[in-house]
Each structure stands twice: as structure tokens, then as C-alpha cells.
Amino acid sequence: MRASAWSVALTGIDGVPVEVEAAKGGGIPRTMLVGLPDKALNEAKERVRAAVKACDLPWPPQLVTFNLSPASLPKTGSHFDVAIAAAGMAAERAFPASRLRDVVLIGELSLDGRVRRVPGVLPAVLAAAKAGFTRVVVPYEQEAEAALVPGIQATGVDRLDEVVAFLKGKPLPQRAPRSAADEAPDASAYRPDLAEVVGHEEGRFVLEVAAAGRHHLYLYGAPGAGKSMLASRLPSILPELDDAEAVEVSAIHSLAGIPLDGLIRQPPFADPHHSVTPAALVGGGSAQFKPGAISLAHNGVLFLDECPEFGPKLDALRTPLECGWITINRARYSARIPAGFQLILAANPCPCGYHAVAGAQCRCDPLRVRRYQDRVSGPILDRIDIRHQLTSVNRVLLDIGLPAPESSAVVRERVLEARDRQRARLRGTPWTTNGEIAGSYLRKELTPATDLRLLNEALLRGSISARGVDKVLRVAWTLADLGGHDRISERDIRSALLLRQGAARELAS
Incomplete structure (x- = not known):
């Protein structure tokens, strides 16, 4: 069984859509990552497996190979984690692989399945929109940032199991609105004049x-x-x-x-x-x-x-x-x-x-x-x-005259x-x-x-x-x-x- 998901490789503020292909094979159970990944991306193998296990989700029990295409383009960063996890689970029939065709997945995974924020979400979503994609999945903290791109339907997720629920077409959990205490301080409250x-x-x-x-x-x-x-x-x-x-x-x-x-x-x-x-x-x-x-x-x-x-x-x-x-x-x-x-x-x-x-x-x-x-x-x-x-x-500066x-x-x-x-x-x-x-x-x-x-x-x-x-x-x-x-x-x-x-x-x- 083969499956593929989409993410984005960034070079400066320019982005290129990357297809994350997953294929199961025989041999000792392990994960292989090819397609010029850097060190942070190559370590995604361990992060993804641990996150999938922590969320009690299915994962191929045999050799699974991931190819990041185009293979000649160097890929850097940890924001490919969610796409790698989704492609691997689709290969194991956790959800229909067709659900991944028109959605771009961006985010880093922690070992307990949480989806962490990553740098470069806005240029990555801009590149996805330019390539014709209309849906993206990003860390919940960066949903508002992704939604800044016109014509993009951005979905924010907190955990990997929420990504699976979204791809199965299930509703995501309701979140309480952010309070004023959660908002970042307004940097423009004081501006030099x-x-x-x-x-x-x-x-x-x-x-x-x-x-x-x-x-x-x-x-x-x-x-x-x-x-x-x-x-x-x-x-x-x-x-x-x-x-x-x-x-x-x-x-x-x-x-x-x-x-x-x-x-x-x-x-x-x-x-x-x-x-x-x-x-x-x-x-x-x-x-x-x-x-x-x-x-x-x-x-x-x-x-x-x-x-x-x-x-x-x-x-x-x-x-x-x-x-x-x-x-x-x-x-x-x-x-x-x-x-x-x-x-x-x-x-x-x-x-x-x-x-x-x-x-x-x-x-x-x-x-x-x-x-x-x-x-x-x-x-x-x-x-x-x-x-x-x-x-x-x-x-004198205080001279009232x-x-x-x-x-x-x-x-x-x-x-x-x-x-x-x-x-x-x-x-x-x-x-x-x-x-x-x-x-x-x-x-x-x-x-x-x-x-x-x-x-x-x-x-x-x-x-x-x-x-x-x-x-x-x-x-x-x-x-x-x-x-x-x-x-x-x-x-x-x-x-x-x-x-x-x-x-x-x-x-x-």
C-alpha cells in the first residue's frame, strides 16, 4: 500500500510543494527517509513513530520508506513531521489516502503527539496557494497566521489525533475562545513620537x-x-x-x-x-x-x-x-x-x-x-x-517657554x-x-x-x-x-x- 501527503520546502521566502510518498515493504520494521533531508528532518523518523504510538494510532509494522519529492531539492526543518505521519498512517489505511490529495500539512510533532508551532507558516501557505492548494492544516497557534492568505481554508490542530479526525471528515473539538490574558501584549500601545x-x-x-x-x-x-x-x-x-x-x-x-x-x-x-x-x-x-x-x-x-x-x-x-x-x-x-x-x-x-x-x-x-x-x-x-x-x-528640556x-x-x-x-x-x-x-x-x-x-x-x-x-x-x-x-x-x-x-x-x- 502506498500513500502520499503534501507539505512545503522553503528556501528563503520562496516555497516549493513537496510530495511526501510512503511505501511499505518487507524486512525489519524500521523507517527510512530519502530525498535530501537535513539532520532535523531526518530525526522526524523517531518523533513521528513516538507521536503515533502516544496517540494510539496505526503505523506500518514493517519497513516503511518515505520519499520527499522532488528528491533533488534539499529539505530543511521539522515542519514536515505532520505530513510524514499522515502519509505513513494512510499507507496503513488509518483513513482513505484520497483525503490527502488537496491538503497541505505543516507542523512539528512532539513525542506525546502534540503539534508544535514552526517558523515560516505564512510563506509556506503562500507557496501552497500559488500552487493551487486551498486547504492547509497547521498548528492551532498559527491558524490565524495561515488564514491571512486569501482563498485558503486553514485548520488549526493541537494533536496528531485531531489531524486524523480532520482527514476522516469528523468535527474537531470545540476550543474555548482565547481570553485577554492569553493575547500577546500590544507592542503598538506606545510608539515614540x-x-x-x-x-x-x-x-x-x-x-x-x-x-x-x-x-x-x-x-x-x-x-x-x-x-x-x-x-x-x-x-x-x-x-x-x-x-x-x-x-x-x-x-x-x-x-x-x-x-x-x-x-x-x-x-x-x-x-x-x-x-x-x-x-x-x-x-x-x-x-x-x-x-x-x-x-x-x-x-x-x-x-x-x-x-x-x-x-x-x-x-x-x-x-x-x-x-x-x-x-x-x-x-x-x-x-x-x-x-x-x-x-x-x-x-x-x-x-x-x-x-x-x-x-x-x-x-x-x-x-x-x-x-x-x-x-x-x-x-x-x-x-x-x-x-x-x-x-x-x-x-533646559523642562523650560515651559x-x-x-x-x-x-x-x-x-x-x-x-x-x-x-x-x-x-x-x-x-x-x-x-x-x-x-x-x-x-x-x-x-x-x-x-x-x-x-x-x-x-x-x-x-x-x-x-x-x-x-x-x-x-x-x-x-x-x-x-x-x-x-x-x-x-x-x-x-x-x-x-x-x-x-x-x-x-x-x-x-
Whole structure:
């Protein structure tokens, strides 16, 4: 007797349906698993047999061979357990094998028959839906996550015997609704707001420009000047994710094992510590792929505080900064995963933090200062659109005479208006924001009649690179959008050049 069930193999956020074939044969009673399983998957033989026995369900008493097809595709993870168990029991006629034809089974089994949650349910269900499946069985804890995919009937199960009952067409046990105490705490109950930022008018301005055009930003200044405070508030003035962006971001977070109760609508914010490993920063793994911080920041913000401490790891950001993807190549797999983030770098001027700071005494010699600043490579800095030096607030924070700062909601309205202008101007192109526009299109289609003498002079002086010219033009268009203009002016270009060179305070002059 032969039977087969369906599951999904994941490579990054891309999935391929896998047919789990079971065939009984003669010989010593044992279980064989073929089809390039990794170690965790190969150990499913013991987990499945123990789970089936714990639930008092039938299992072939002789040799049973499982083939994971396509056999040439490496399979990783423990989420194949339920499909392997179902195929084995169908081969033993525990239920009609035809019940497995149009359902995808995902979940890990414990030794007592419980079905445990697994990472990557959302991308796996998306792949199943793309392949034409309409029904999936997942761990009960992740039923809501699977149901996020349109056109999918998701069934959550707690135990293996519930899987058998479902496949026999029997009703599943009624579960009490979750109480408020069972729900995860609302992470959005408190969100940093720009209304909490006292002073730093220039810093608030460059943050608004960065949000409006999706530009990369470099903040530098003395410790305590407010770099992290400003960076953490950028997501609060960004537009919510649309449906396609929300699904993509949620799939990446699901692959990382982060619980989901709904689609992620707020732009994500990732701030890894400088001690992060290269694999944790860009993604990877020796056997099973796991997204890195740059992918968890996709369609959101990646904040690298004390960026000189990251050292050579920063150079791994060059490719994703340009193309919005990261490709991980390993001996067993090659994964391509989205990494279209908005980068914010923050740095002190020197190791002690007080080089060239008025009223402070720097303890670093010039060579040490130079070595510290050189840790951030030129190619990375050249990919930054806006640079801004933060100075310390020169009035007491509790001074009641200070005017009330604008809230994030007010600033966000201006950002949304600027984004609408960009979307209308770029209709019919692959881009939606100024920060994404290709340089060739920017120069030939958007600014053919613009006076670029300022940029030519800066290029001749060597103060900006050829890439820097495109960066300045992108920021100039964002300034025009914030100002409600249909064309960029010489003033927009001059202001963008100052922002590129880290001289925001000169804009008023």
C-alpha cells in the first residue's frame, strides 16, 4: 500500500510543494527517509513513530520508506513531521489516502503527539496557494497566521489525533475562545513620537525629508545629543504598508519565527547591536536559512547605532542598498530574500565622543580619531543621501517657554502628501519614491532642462562623486515635493547639496 501527503520546502521566502510518498515493504520494521533531508528532518523518523504510538494510532509494522519529492531539492526543518505521519498512517489505511490529495500539512510533532508551532507558516501557505492548494492544516497557534492568505481554508490542530479526525471528515473539538490574558501584549500601545523631541529643529527637518523621499541618513554628534532618539521616531512618520508590502514583510517575520496575529502594517524597525555576527546581520545559516536584520527591516528602517563599531560588516550592505535584495549562497542552498530597507547610521565623532565638541575635552589623539572615523568606509558613506551633525540642546528640556513640538501625526501628513506627488509623477515606472529612482531615468526624464551648474562645479571640485550627483537630485526632488512644486529649482538643488554635505544649519542662510 502506498500513500502520499503534501507539505512545503522553503528556501528563503520562496516555497516549493513537496510530495511526501510512503511505501511499505518487507524486512525489519524500521523507517527510512530519502530525498535530501537535513539532520532535523531526518530525526522526524523517531518523533513521528513516538507521536503515533502516544496517540494510539496505526503505523506500518514493517519497513516503511518515505520519499520527499522532488528528491533533488534539499529539505530543511521539522515542519514536515505532520505530513510524514499522515502519509505513513494512510499507507496503513488509518483513513482513505484520497483525503490527502488537496491538503497541505505543516507542523512539528512532539513525542506525546502534540503539534508544535514552526517558523515560516505564512510563506509556506503562500507557496501552497500559488500552487493551487486551498486547504492547509497547521498548528492551532498559527491558524490565524495561515488564514491571512486569501482563498485558503486553514485548520488549526493541537494533536496528531485531531489531524486524523480532520482527514476522516469528523468535527474537531470545540476550543474555548482565547481570553485577554492569553493575547500577546500590544507592542503598538506606545510608539515614540516626535512631540517628545525638544529642540533639534534641524534634526526634525532632515528626518522629515528622509521619510518623504525614503532617503538614507547619517547622524553624527556627541553622546546624548539625540541621534538614537530621532532615529527611533522615523517609523512614526512613515506611511503604513500597503497590502503587497504587508504580506511580504509578514512572510519574512514568519520565516524568522516571530509570532503573527495579523499582517504587519507598520514599517518595521531593526536596530542590531554592533556585536551582531555577519550572518545575523545579512541572513544565512549553515543548513537552514534564517533572515538577518536587514531583511527584518525590509520596507522599514535599519538603524545601526555606533556604526564605526560594526567595522567591515558594514560593507555587506553595499549590494542591498543598491538593489533591495540579498542573495545568500551556501553549499546546500541559494536563497534570495528582500532587503529594501531605509538605512540610518549614527556615530560619535571619536571613541570618547567629544572630538570638536564645544565646551568638552576630547581624550583622543588625532591618529585615534582618524582611525575611528575610517571604520565607516567611503563606499558606504557615498551611498548615504543625507548627513547631519547633531548638536546638544542648549536650553533646559523642562523650560515651559519652549514652543510645543509638532507631533508625528502632523509631520506624517506632510510626508504622505509628498509621497502622493512622487507616486503620481512616477506612475508607470518600477519606483514609487524618489530614493529608489534609477540615476539614468532621473537625469534624462525628470531633469533634462534643469540648470545643473552647481552639481557640475561640486563634481569638478571632488566634493561629490558621480553617485553623489544622483543622490543630490533625488533629495532635491523630495524638497520640491514637500514644498508642493512640480519642478526642482536651483534652491532645491542647493539645499539638497548642503544636506548631502552635512550642512543643514546653512539652509536658513
